[in-house]
Every structure is written in structure tokens, then in C-alpha cells.
């Protein structure tokens with residue numbers, strides 16, 4: 682069973698954002714599977730790096746859309762993105778040094794973050810984008 686399952690409640694109604702969110706779910710599941718399979722830190726590191734790169738790319742897509750549509754919540758939303766990015770970089774550093782292992786609590790944190798962020802911030806952004814497009 683997938684660690685994080687895509688459900689229609691996660692759909693925000695902006696095709697590029699929804700497609701990227703689905704990919705993010707896939708990458709989180711791949712990372713979870715790698716952890717469950719007991720892969721070593723090099724393999725886990727690679728999988729996490731892939732997820733991290735994709736996440737940064739996704740944040741950039743959303744932030745470009747925010748700027749192009751003069752989204753009033755840009756600063757706050759970007760700050761939330763930056764905060765997660767910082768935490769992931771920190772995690773990568775710890776895994777690399779061997780001072781921390783990829784653990785179930787870390788995976789739960791990622792899952793909860795994603796699910797909450799999509800349901801709150803990204804939905805607000807999507808509503809704004811769809812309103813702007815309808816004008």
C-alpha cells in the first residue's frame with residue numbers, strides 16, 4: 682500500500698499544480714519504500730535528493746504563478762516553502778553525516794506537511810489563480 686495515497690480531496694483545480702503534486706506523492710512513496718527496504722544511506726540520499734530537487738522545482742512553479750498573478754499571499758506562502766526547503770537541506774546534511782537516519786517520524790512529518798500545505802495554502806493559491814483566469 683502506498684504510504685501517501687492520492688485522493689480527489691487534494692485536487693486544487695490548476696492542472697500543472699495537480700500534476701506536480703501527484704509526482705511529489707510518487708517521490709515520497711519511493712522514499713518511503715527505500716526506507717522500508719532498508720536501503721543504505723547512499724541510496725536513501727539519492728532518493729531524498731531527487732525528492733528535494735523536485736520539490737524546489739515545484740515551489741518555483743507555484744511562486745512564478747503567484748508573481749505573475751500578483752498573488753497577495755506570495756510572501757507568506759513563499760516563506761512556508763522556504764522553511765520546508767531549509768528543513769530538508771538540514772535533514773540531508775544529517776543523513777549525509779550519519780548523525781540521523783531516515784525514520785518513520787521524518788516520513789510522517791513529510792506526509793503531514795504535504796497534505797496540510799496542499800489543503801490550506803495551495804488551495805488558496807489555486808482559488809486565486811482560477812479567479813484571475815476567469816476575469
Ligand SMILES: [Fe+2]
Nearest residue numbers: 743798802803
Ligand atoms: Fe505551495
Ligand SMILES: [Fe+2]
Nearest residue numbers: 702743799803
Ligand atoms: Fe504545492
